Amino acid sequence: MPAFAAGLGVQLAFFGGMQGFFLAFALWLQAGQHFSPLKAGLTAVAFSVGSFVLAPVAVPLAQRHGRRILAAGALLMVPASAARPWPPRTSG
Amino acid sequence: MNGSPWPVVPGLVVAGMGLSLLVIPLVNVVLAAVPAEVAGGASGLFSRAGSLRLRRFDRRRKGVRVVTIDIGDYLPVIPFKALRGVVPEPARDLAINGNPIVVIEHDQFAEPNVPAIEQASWETPSIRQPSPANTYV
Numbered sequence: 001m002p003a004f005a006a007g008l009g010v011q012l013a014f015f016g017g018m019q020g021f022f023l024a025f026a027l028w029l030q031a032g033q034h035f036s037p038l039k040a041g042l043t044a045v046a047f048s049v050g051s052f053v054l055a056p057v058a059v060p061l062a063q064r065h066g067r068r069i070l071a072a073g074a075l076l077m078v079p080a081s082a083a084r085p086w087p088p089r090t091s092g
Numbered sequence: 093m094n095g096s097p098w099p100v101v102p103g104l105v106v107a108g109m110g111l112s113l114l115v116i117p118l119v120n121v122v123l124a125a126v127p128a129e130v131a132g133g134a135s136g137l138f139s140r141a142g143s144l145r146l147r148r149f150d151r152r153r154k155g156v157r158v159v160t161i162d163i164g165d166y167l168p169v170i171p172f173k174a175l176r177g178v179v180p181e182p183a184r185d186l187a188i189n190g191n192p193i194v195v196i197e198h199d200q201f202a203e204p205n206v207p208a209i210e211q212a213s214w215e216t217p218s219i220r221q222p223s224p225a226n227t228y229v
Binding site (some may be wrong): 002003004007008009010011012014015018029033034035039042043044046047048049050051052053054055058059061062067069070072073074075076077078079080081082 | 095097100101102103104105106107108109110111112113114115116117118120121122124125126134137138141
């Protein structure tokens with residue numbers, strides 16, 4: 001079942017990367033940018049807002065366009081997750 | 093940034109949109125690839141794959157290396173086969189919180205014929221008292 005194996009691999013890589021990203025992101029916001037925990041949490045709400053917007057249409061889109069939608073989602077995440085000041089400054 | 097969160101907000105919104113497009117159909121894609129009678133187990137394996145941690149491969153330390161749910165008769169140990177090139181024997185009578193598990197031991201990497209249920213012990217000190225150094229990679 002190559003599709004199943006590939007899906008598990010995607011899931012593993014995706015959530016591993018996601019959790020790593022948000023750990024580093026929270027540390028960067030709070031320790032680097034001196035955000036309060038509340039402010040850092042509210043900043044991350046923007047991520048939830050984005051997923052909230054497309055969640056209802058994700059399955060219909062995938063039914064119409066197949067696995068290309070998954071690739072599109074991954075491609076959306078790469079530059080968007082990287083879209084922050086670089087190099088990250090240690091003080092805001 | 094200068095104390096303002098707004099420079100990162102557009103990126104986060106777009107990343108969240110990408111998350112929806114990736115994660116939600118991924119469940120359908122994965123479960124469509126297995127027979128209906130094993131969909132339950134496949135679903136459990138899929139959800140565990142998101143929180144799986146591989147222990148650091150440390151030859152000096154004996155004990156449990158990787159724990160995951162039982163893969164049953166139908167599904168080979170795909171993630172580990174892909175990662176390690178090793179297919180362990182499922183430990184069918186071992187369960188944690190009601191979930192059957194497979195324990196892959198360090199020795200099994202060298203000797204795949206070692207029975208997992210006898211070699212692996214859930215009570216090994218490295219599991220009972222996980223240290224930050226060896227809990228996660």
